[in-house]
Amino acid sequence: MSLAEQIVTDQPAEGWVTADGRQIGPVMMEMRNITLRFGGVEAIKDISFDIRQGEIRAIIGPNGAGKSSMLNVISGFYNPQEGEVWFHGQRRPRMRPYEVARQGVARTFQNIALFEGMTVLDNVMTGRLNHMKAGVFRQALWFGRAEREEIENREKVERIIDFLEIQSIRKTPVARLPYGLKKRVELARALAAEPKLLLLDEPMAGMNVEEKEDMSRFILDVNDEFGTTIALIEHDMGVVMDLSDRVVVMDYGRKIGDGTPDEVRSNQDVIDAYLGVAHD
Amino acid sequence: MLYREAGDFKTSYREDGQSFPIRFDRIAVQVTLAVALLVVPFVINDYWANAVALPFLIYAIAAIGLNILVGFCGQVSLGTGGFMAVGAYATYKLMTAFPEVSIIIHVLLAGGITAGVGVLFGLPSLRIKGFYLAVATLAAQFFLVWLFNRVPWFYNHSASGQISAPERTVLGQAVTGPNAEAWVTYLFCLLFLIFAAVVARNLTRGTMGRSWMGIRDMDIAAEIIGVNPLAAKLSAFAVSSFFIGIAGALFFAVYLGAVEVGEAFGINKSFLVLFMIIIGGLGRIAGSLMGAAFLVLLPVLLKNVLVGGLGWPTDLAAHLEFMIVGGLIVTFLVAEPHGLAQLWRVGKEKLRLWPFPH
Numbered sequence: 001m002s003l004a005e006q007i008v009t010d011q012p013a014e015g016w017v018t019a020d021g022r023q024i025g026p027v028m029m030e031m032r033n034i035t036l037r038f039g040g041v042e043a044i045k046d047i048s049f050d051i052r053q054g055e056i057r058a059i060i061g062p063n064g065a066g067k068s069s070m071l072n073v074i075s076g077f078y079n080p081q082e083g084e085v086w087f088h089g090q091r092r093p094r095m096r097p098y099e100v101a102r103q104g105v106a107r108t109f110q111n112i113a114l115f116e117g118m119t120v121l122d123n124v125m126t127g128r129l130n131h132m133k134a135g136v137f138r139q140a141l142w143f144g145r146a147e148r149e150e151i152e153n154r155e156k157v158e159r160i161i162d163f164l165e166i167q168s169i170r171k172t173p174v175a176r177l178p179y180g181l182k183k184r185v186e187l188a189r190a191l192a193a194e195p196k197l198l199l200l201d202e203p204m205a206g207m208n209v210e211e212k213e214d215m216s217r218f219i220l221d222v223n224d225e226f227g228t229t230i231a232l233i234e235h236d237m238g239v240v241m242d243l244s245d246r247v248v249v250m251d252y253g254r255k256i257g258d259g260t261p262d263e264v265r266s267n268q269d270v271i272d273a274y275l276g277v278a279h280d
Numbered sequence: 281m282l283y284r285e286a287g288d289f290k291t292s293y294r295e296d297g298q299s300f301p302i303r304f305d306r307i308a309v310q311v312t313l314a315v316a317l318l319v320v321p322f323v324i325n326d327y328w329a330n331a332v333a334l335p336f337l338i339y340a341i342a343a344i345g346l347n348i349l350v351g352f353c354g355q356v357s358l359g360t361g362g363f364m365a366v367g368a369y370a371t372y373k374l375m376t377a378f379p380e381v382s383i384i385i386h387v388l389l390a391g392g393i394t395a396g397v398g399v400l401f402g403l404p405s406l407r408i409k410g411f412y413l414a415v416a417t418l419a420a421q422f423f424l425v426w427l428f429n430r431v432p433w434f435y436n437h438s439a440s441g442q443i444s445a446p447e448r449t450v451l452g453q454a455v456t457g458p459n460a461e462a463w464v465t466y467l468f469c470l471l472f473l474i475f476a477a478v479v480a481r482n483l484t485r486g487t488m489g490r491s492w493m494g495i496r497d498m499d500i501a502a503e504i505i506g507v508n509p510l511a512a513k514l515s516a517f518a519v520s521s522f523f524i525g526i527a528g529a530l531f532f533a534v535y536l537g538a539v540e541v542g543e544a545f546g547i548n549k550s551f552l553v554l555f556m557i558i559i560g561g562l563g564r565i566a567g568s569l570m571g572a573a574f575l576v577l578l579p580v581l582l583k584n585v586l587v588g589g590l591g592w593p594t595d596l597a598a599h600l601e602f603m604i605v606g607g608l609i610v611t612f613l614v615a616e617p618h619g620l621a622q623l624w625r626v627g628k629e630k631l632r633l634w635p636f637p638h
Contacts, residue, residue, distance in 0.1 A: 113501035
């Protein structure tokens with residue numbers, strides 16, 4: 001039994017309490033023997049890991065390790081050739097991304113994917129889409145449920161806008177915003193969906209230290225206040241080790257480590273992958 | 281100095297979400313509507329109705345429809361003429377088959393039928409985008425015109441191959457046929473335009489509009505956040521074609537009275553309406569109105585100035601008219617690529633601070 005598997009099987013099924021007093025629950029999402037191929041290239045090779053309720057789970061690895069592909073599998077963008085995705089104890093059938101979203105999975109993108117032509121408010125309101133059910137005719141005439149829903153959801157969105165401190169730009173078209181704020185708006189849009197599982201693809205990429213601190217604070221607050229489970233990809237090791245409860249390490253499409261930040265840090269395979277190995 | 285939002289505080293989300301948040305705008309719109317509904321019908325004559333009012337109102341409806349598809353949902357279409365023809369022929373068939381039913385119902389039903397046809401021709405949009413989709417919708421344009429030309433059932437086997445609108449009345453006033461009076465046709469079309477503008481505005485500011493704009497701006501992200509691309513694109517095709525069908529129905533029944541499909545609903549129409557929304561402003565309801573006004577009113581204005589005012593020969597004026605309109609289009613697009621509506625918005629933003637910009 002390899003070190004990676006050992007750590008996974010050692011954990012208590014019902015969860016545990018972390019050192020800073022947060023409750024980690026039972027397994028929420030489980031990837032079982034996922035293999036993803038693009039033609040002859042195997043981007044992900046037989047990877048299994050789980051994400052537990054309420055935790056912050058990081059996926060790290062060198063460039064081209066298959067981290068983003070993994071996130072795309074979770075969000076339904078790619079369907080793996082082999083393996084199963086289990087969500088809340090049920091096997092997930094092949095799904096389109098919008099169906100995955102309806103199950104309560106939201107994400108942000110490595111390269112910002114906001115709706116540039118819309119205001120910040122409209123962008124975040126788009127995140128509420130699955131919570132709004134008014135029919136076409138009510139919407140067309142703007143009465144009854146359509147108007148009521150718009151106002152109710154606006155209130156929820158305003159809470160998120162407050163939370164992420166972007167009140168002053170709510171009516172600004174997104175195209176005019178600087179990079180760091182765009183990242184924050186993207187987080188707001190994902191949060192507006194009230195996801196059970198939030199996927200963040202390099203939330204700190206291209207940020208300066210101050211912006212990274214802000215973003216880390218928001219991620220911790222989201223996890224703490226809304227109880228949202230978070231899975232994130234990040235290259236900044238300092239951030240990863242500080243934020244996350246457990247870390248999956250990937251290299252060339254394989255899982256080479258899985259465990260708490262401390263366990264991963266001392267794992268020889270991980271050190272080799274990051275620093276390189278001397279070939280003699 | 282009158283144009284101010286200072287002191288105009290919004291204390292509820294309902295107030296903040298209204299269509300015209302600035303009080304001055306609201307009053308301006310109300311006054312315009314009042315004049316259009318209560319004053320113009322009493323002064324309008326045949327010339328003004330046929331040369332200016334009717335084409336403007338009808339093209340504005342078509343432009344609103346196309347703007348929903350191109351401007352809000354980002355799916356380029358060159359099938360507008362064909363879809364207008366569907367609206368026209370649907371009304372014609374309905375009018376002749378059920379003469380006792382009100383024409384208002386016929387026009388709305390024609391819109392519904394066009395919506396169905398639009399969805400059908402919108403199916404390729406699920407696979408192809410941009411210019412390629414435009415070419416695919418071109419197929420709709422040519423196929424529909426060919427269909428209405430070749431299948432005698434559509435024009436009730438008339439010898440000329442034309443369709444002509446029989447007289448129909450609303451509240452005792454003829455709206456179609458030779459006896460229709462200018463003010464009646466004007467009001468009839470105006471009410472449909474108001475209906476189209478209000479519905480389009482409501483749809484685009486709500487959930488549906490946001491899913492359309494999401495697809496337009498970043499379809500992958502929209503799908504990840506929960507927009508069903510199939511539903512969003514096809515609903516945009518449906519709503520867009522609904523309005524274009526209504527425009528086609530009015531164009532045939534109220535404005536022209538008799539049409540030959542290749543002439544009235546050719547590819548020229550598709551381009552004309554597309555130019556209207558590009559010049560007016562993509563993704564703006566007001567842009568549709570401004571674009572339609574620009575392309576309908578400007579030639580009339582130029583003709584009046586050149587022929588009526590300066591006394592030039594008609595043929596020379598007609599040629600110059602093309603050149604001037606073309607020149608103005610280029611000028612406006614260079615000045616503001618996002619159209620007249622954006623120009624208007626920038627103007628208003630400056631006006632908000634005037635006369636003390638700092």
